Amino acid sequence: MAEKGISQAVIGRLPRYYRYLGELKTQGVERISSHELSKLMHVTASQIRQDFNNFGGFGQQGYGYNVLYLHNEIGNLLGIHKKHDMILIGAGKLGQAVVGYINAKDMPYSFKAAFDINKDLIGTKVGDLPVMSMEDMPSYALENHIEIAALTVPRTVAVETAEKLVACNIRAIWNFAHIDLRVPEHIEVENVHLLDSLMRLSYNLQRHQDAEAKR
Amino acid sequence: MAEKGISQAVIGRLPRYYRYLGELKTQGVERISSHELSKLMHVTASQIRQDFNNFGGFGQQGYGYNVLYLHNEIGNLLGIHKKHDMILIGAGKLGQAVVGYINAKDMPYSFKAAFDINKDLIGTKVGDLPVMSMEDMPSYALENHIEIAALTVPRTVAVETAEKLVACNIRAIWNFAHIDLRVPEHIEVENVHLLDSLMRLSYNLQRHQDAEAKR
DNA sequence: TAGATTGTTAATCGATTAACAATC
DNA sequence: TAGATTGTTAATCGATTAACAATC
Numbered sequence: 142m143a144e145k146g147i148s149q150a151v152i153g154r155l156p157r158y159y160r161y162l163g164e165l166k167t168q169g170v171e172r173i174s175s176h177e178l179s180k181l182m183h184v185t186a187s188q189i190r191q192d193f194n195n196f197g198g199f200g201q202q203g204y205g206y207n208v209l210y211l212h213n214e215i216g217n218l219l220g221i222h223k224k225h226d227m228i229l230i231g232a233g234k235l236g237q238a239v240v241g242y243i244n245a246k247d248m249p250y251s252f253k254a255a256f257d258i259n260k261d262l263i264g265t266k267v268g269d270l271p272v273m274s275m276e277d278m279p280s281y282a283l284e285n286h287i288e289i290a291a292l293t294v295p296r297t298v299a300v301e302t303a304e305k306l307v308a309c310n311i312r313a314i315w316n317f318a319h320i321d322l323r324v325p326e327h328i329e330v331e332n333v334h335l336l337d338s339l340m341r342l343s344y345n346l347q348r349h350q351d352a353e354a355k356r
Numbered sequence: 357m358a359e360k361g362i363s364q365a366v367i368g369r370l371p372r373y374y375r376y377l378g379e380l381k382t383q384g385v386e387r388i389s390s391h392e393l394s395k396l397m398h399v400t401a402s403q404i405r406q407d408f409n410n411f412g413g414f415g416q417q418g419y420g421y422n423v424l425y426l427h428n429e430i431g432n433l434l435g436i437h438k439k440h441d442m443i444l445i446g447a448g449k450l451g452q453a454v455v456g457y458i459n460a461k462d463m464p465y466s467f468k469a470a471f472d473i474n475k476d477l478i479g480t481k482v483g484d485l486p487v488m489s490m491e492d493m494p495s496y497a498l499e500n501h502i503e504i505a506a507l508t509v510p511r512t513v514a515v516e517t518a519e520k521l522v523a524c525n526i527r528a529i530w531n532f533a534h535i536d537l538r539v540p541e542h543i544e545v546e547n548v549h550l551l552d553s554l555m556r557l558s559y560n561l562q563r564h565q566d567a568e569a570k571r
Numbered sequence: 572t573a574g575a576t577t578g579t580t581a582a583t584c585g586a587t588t589a590a591c592a593a594t595c
Numbered sequence: 596t597a598g599a600t601t602g603t604t605a606a607t608c609g610a611t612t613a614a615c616a617a618t619c
Contacts, residue, residue: 150586152559156552160534174600186600187588194602202601203595220558238453242550250554288561313561315554319375329564331557335457335548337371339465339530342546343435344367346503346528349544365610389576401576402612409578417577418619 147195154192155215157182162212174205221249227289227315228282229255230302232262232272235317236293240267252291254281275305282309291315292322362410369407370430372397377427389420436464442530443502444470445517446509447477447487450532454506455482467506469496490520497524506530507537 161182165173179186193199193206199214200206216222227243229236232255240252255267256278263274273281281287290311294302299318306314313329316322319337322330376397380388394401408414408421414429415421431437442458444451447470455467470482471493478489488496496502505526509517514533521529528544531537534552537545 147563148586152556155559156549156555157536159555160552176600185588187590188586190601190603191587198602200601201595202593203599205600218559218562219555220562221555225558234453234456238449239550241449243554246551248551250558289557312565313557315557321372327564327568329557329560331553331560333548333550333553334371335454336461336463337375338546338548339458340371340374340434340436341367342504342528342530342544343440343465344370344433345544345546347433347435348362349542350527353542363610391576400612402614403610405577405579406611413578415577416619417617418575420576 151192151195154184155219158189158192159212159215159219159221162208162215165208166212170208172205172207175200178206223249225250225289226253226285226287227251227291228253228278228287229267229270230257230275230278230290230292230306231294232257232259232265232267233293236291237267239291239293239317240270244268250289253285253287256281278305279309282306282311286310288312289315291317293317296320366407366410369399370434373404373407374427374430374434374436377423377430380423381427385423387420387422390415393421438464440465440504441468441500441502442466442504442506443468443493443497444482444485445472445490445493445505445507445521447472447474447480447482448508451506451508452482454508454532455485459483465504468500468502471496493520494524497521497526501525503527504530506532508532511535 161178175186175189178189182189190200193211196214196218199211227250229240229252236255240255244251252268252270255270255272256275257263257272258275262272265272282290287309288311290306290313292299292303292306292314296318299316299320300322303314303316303322303324307324307328311328313331314322314324316330316332317335319334321332324330376393390401390404393404397404405415408426411429411433414426442465444455444467451470455470459466467483467485470485470487471490472478472487473490477487480487497505502524503526505521505528507514507518507521507529511533514531514535515537518529518531518537518539522539522543526543528546529537529539531545531547532550534549536547539545
């Protein structure tokens with residue numbers, strides 16, 4: 142595993158590989174060739190082999206890939222082997238849904254606490270998480286060595302809230318606010334920009350219909 | 357606007373341009389050069405000019421780009437100029453949050469109805485939307501010429517539900533289920549795979565920490 | 572007119588695909 | 596051993612960046 146400088150294009154595909162391999166595992170499939178997997182996933186076999194070889198090669202000539210082993214290795218890469226305690230910042234509807242979605246999964250990612258500035262929410266529960274005051278966030282994050290925070294606050298306060306997170310040694314922000322955070326280089330940010338996603342869909346829908354209308 | 361075969365790389369950037377231009381507009385900025393915008397957005401000025409020129413060129417030599425005009429043109433490309441009535445399939449937590457998020461925006465995208473198979477949910481409201489039986493979905497979608505549906509059902513039923521949508525002349529599916537839909541070519545699908553997104557974050561966090569540990 | 576900045580062509584870079592030798 | 600399939604190199608393709616002529 143002497144990987145370095147893996148491109149985000151490859152990294153972006155890893156979760157999808159992980160998902161298909163999990164499915165194959167469930168189905169009791171023992172081994173699979175890059176060609177078979179390529180048919181299943183609608184990508185080229187070349188790309189699959191290139192992708193895996195970024196990490197040193199998980200296969201065996203003449204045999205293919207062992208599903209169990211490959212699934213496990215990709216899981217390792219994705220950090221599945223270790224527990225990730227997360228906190229939620231912003232306990233509104235979207236935040237509640239995200240907690241429900243992630244905590245329900247049989248995955249090592251799980252939310253442990255939620256924080257908000259809304260007094261009506263503080264003291265309530267999100268799933269089985271307590272909603273605490275934002276003032277208590279720093280001590281909680283530091284004491285529990287929280288590395289990942291999901292940011293589901295209004296865009297107007299997202300930037301300042303992100304700064305608070307950085308000050309509490311948070312290392313990764315899962316950002317749902319519709320704004321670009323500007324954080325120090327050593328902080329990872331992954332954006333979920335729902336409106337951008339809907340706009341892309343809308344663009345493609347319209348172009349598609351334009352093209353049809355022309356025929 | 358004689359665009360054709362615009363790459364998804366470019367399309368993927370349009371919503372972000374739209375967002376920054378909206379911000380500049382709010383600030384009362386009248387014109388901006390590709391160089392200034394590039395500093396603001398942390399991309400190259402070359403990329404900005406290339407991107408815009410895919411659509412015929414929105415600027416003027418020696419002057420730059422008119423913010424109002426450019427914002428409006430990109431909005432047009434993204435289909436902002438026309439109303440998009442949407443339906444929600446799956447009125448659970450995530451679906452409720454998505455409706456709340458989108459309907460709150462001052463945007464021409466809005467949900468008009470929600471559908472579910474859960475009898476406890478049918479007859480209730482999501483925001484101000486009625487939750488109807490999934491059995492009523494086809495007639496509703498056809499009568500109201502619904503083109504876009506958000507799919508927030510469990511992954512186990514996502515594929516079959518997508519097929520039902522296709523049968524009702526839905527043209528675009530905003531898919532939140534953690535599975536790849538296989539739909540006919542003329543149907544647009546935009547995926548929001550939350551778990552994939554979290555895994556990418558987790559990967560990058562881990563690599564980052566590995567790199568630090570080495571120093 | 573001179574200066575600024577686009578639109579656009581050319582150069583570079585990176586990612587994907589194809590080909591095939593290595594090897595199980 | 597022969598067949599299969601990887602790991603890996605080479606070729607192609609596409610996207611990004613740089614350069615500059617056109618023009619406002």
